[in-house]
Amino acid sequence: GENVEQHPSTxxxxxxxxxxxxxxxxxxxxxxxxxxxxxxxKRPQLIIDIRSNVGEKKDQRIAVTLNKTAKHFSxxxxxxxxxxxxxxxxxxxxQGAQKLVFGQGTRLTINP
Amino acid sequence: xxxxxxxxxxxxxxxGKKLTVTCSQNMNHEYMSWYRQDPGLGLRQIYYSMNVEVxxxxxxxxxxxxxxxxxxxxxxxxxxPSPNQTSLYFCASSLSRGPxxxxxxxxxxxxxx
Numbered sequence: 001g002e003n004v005e006q007h008p009s010t011x012x013x014x015x016x017x018x019x020x021x022x023x024x025x026x027x028x029x030x031x032x033x034x035x036x037x038x039x040x041x042k043r044p045q046l047i048i049d050i051r052s053n054v055g056e057k058k059d060q061r062i063a064v065t066l067n068k069t070a071k072h073f074s075x076x077x078x079x080x081x082x083x084x085x086x087x088x089x090x091x092x093x094x095q096g097a098q099k100l101v102f103g104q105g106t107r108l109t110i111n112p
Numbered sequence: 113x114x115x116x117x118x119x120x121x122x123x124x125x126x127x128g129k130k131l132t133v134t135c136s137q138n139m140n141h142e143y144m145s146w147y148r149q150d151p152g153l154g155l156r157q158i159y160y161s162m163n164v165e166v167x168x169x170x171x172x173x174x175x176x177x178x179x180x181x182x183x184x185x186x187x188x189x190x191x192x193p194s195p196n197q198t199s200l201y202f203c204a205s206s207l208s209r210g211p212x213x214x215x216x217x218x219x220x221x222x223x224x225x
Contacts, residue, residue: 100211
């Protein structure tokens with residue numbers, strides 16, 4: 001089955017700098033890759049997703065890139081702000097499996 | 113308001129005492145799923161359902177049961193809870209017949225002593 005590894009587990013950046021979180025997946029047939037943000041004590045919320053026929057997708061300050069050959073995808077947050085502090089989860093769906101496998105999570109802290 | 117409602121939010125119970133965590137969505141979503149969240153392990157899928165009366169196992173189904181008798185409800189049943197089921201549980205739903213663009217419930221923190 002699918003396995004998703006996420007790095008780093010914790011990340012601390014200065015406000016205004018960029019943050020990058022990386023995930024690798026094991027099954028080359030995976031075709032859907034969402035990112036979820038979970039603020040302290042709250043539910044996960046979808047922030048961006050990408051499908052395997054696209055190499056990059058942007059939404060304001062966040063972007064996701066996908067490298068199918070290397071089987072990894074990354075979340076990029078630019079001009080970070082204090083409200084970006086949260087735990088971020090990547091995930092991958094094996095095509096046809098109807099199941100989403102999550103990474104272990106990255107705790108991002110933005111320092112003022 | 114479109115939402116996924118879980119109850120209860122917090123539950124402390126004893127080993128072996130059957131319990132049910134309810135999940136209800138008002139968005140006419142096809143797909144519903146249960147996850148447990150444990151530190152360092154992320155979110156792991158317990159069970160999912162693509163439609164009424166259609167359920168299937170996720171990655172960690174042992175010790176859990178589900179049912180989908182109505183489209184809006186997807187309860188999680190622990191017939192004989194054990195301490196290793198102490199966790200934070202999330203229900204999620206999706207409009208499509210797959211895990212795309214989840215809406216999560218607010219979570220249920222379960223402690224089994």
